[in-house]
Amino acid sequence: MEDTLLRELLTDSKTLALPKNEFLVKEGVIDQQIYYIESGAVRVFLQTEFEELTIRFGYKDSFISSLASFVNGTPSEFYIQAIRGTQLRAISKQQFQAAIDADIRYLKLYNAILEGLVIQQLEREVDLLTASPVERLQRVLQRSPQLFQEIPSKYIASYLRMTPETLSRVRKISD
Amino acid sequence: MEDTLLRELLTDSKTLALPKNEFLVKEGVIDQQIYYIESGAVRVFLQTEFEELTIRFGYKDSFISSLASFVNGTPSEFYIQAIRGTQLRAISKQQFQAAIDADIRYLKLYNAILEGLVIQQLEREVDLLTASPVERLQRVLQRSPQLFQEIPSKYIASYLRMTPETLSRVRKISD
DNA sequence: CGTAATTCTTGATTTCAATCAATGTTTTTG
């Protein structure tokens, strides 16, 4: 049900090709679009004075967006960058809003997506609170066993708030 | 607009009084209610083998819930405990669902609440990724300056993934 | 392809927060 509804929206959306390392969204830009990843992978990160904080990865067949910018129309805090060559489809907020206004099922779908997101983020929160690097890795791998097939270690390390060196050492402990 | 709509739901909800340290929700229990805090404060935490992880605080005039349990009807991973004597109002999922079915404005309200939650959690995620304890504290204080008036330090420390000793030391650095 | 660049691993050292410990302070409750 969710699927067909979404596919309808996607039919008339335009495609986008991002070469590796290109930015889909940059800090400071207002971007009111949601992207569906047809192939490739992206990362969402924040640039602080001292470090890059990796917030999320976007995989094939999933949606990604600079959410606060999408929802509130505020400038994005985040960068979204292609980890490798990536094909995307963009749905604009206007499109989305029109669909929601026209058909209550879209509103309910959006609801379900938001619920799922909140619960995902709760999992992520527990991960990040976990003191031991070994356990942080194990928890994430349990939910995303294919992580290392999709994403270079250095980004995973940042996602798990540890250095690449620590991640490298921790991987052999928990194997 | 949000307010009046919510208040309608709250009128026929039953009140609950929790003495200090009592549990509103315990791990393993299915709890499909959302609570509005009329007075007092609560904390949401997870008990792991080694540590308590503090997920969230609930203050006066805000809503709290074991959200995954509410949404999915799964057993709660979390405890919700009164930090001091607390007065609550409970809204059941059935009530909420009925309101949503009866009036689309409730659906939109639920949407707005979920959007807000997701964005809050993104902020929280950045906090938790921040390496320096000093900065973690500063970031949280910027958003919740009244934190130490409401919540005992030991819970704040756990919320910020540091020990009470570290929090105590860090507070005098950043003043 | 082969060379350069990037990323990953491994080891040595340092650093910063955790732990341990003792004392002071606030809160609870009989």
Add this chain to the structure above:
DNA sequence: CAAAAACATTGATTGAAATCAAGAATTACG
């Protein structure tokens, strides 16, 4: 209100992950 309990602070020490550094492996690309 007094005693006990819980909590917060402060100092000394330890320990685990960060940093620094070098080499190995993988990937990019001319």
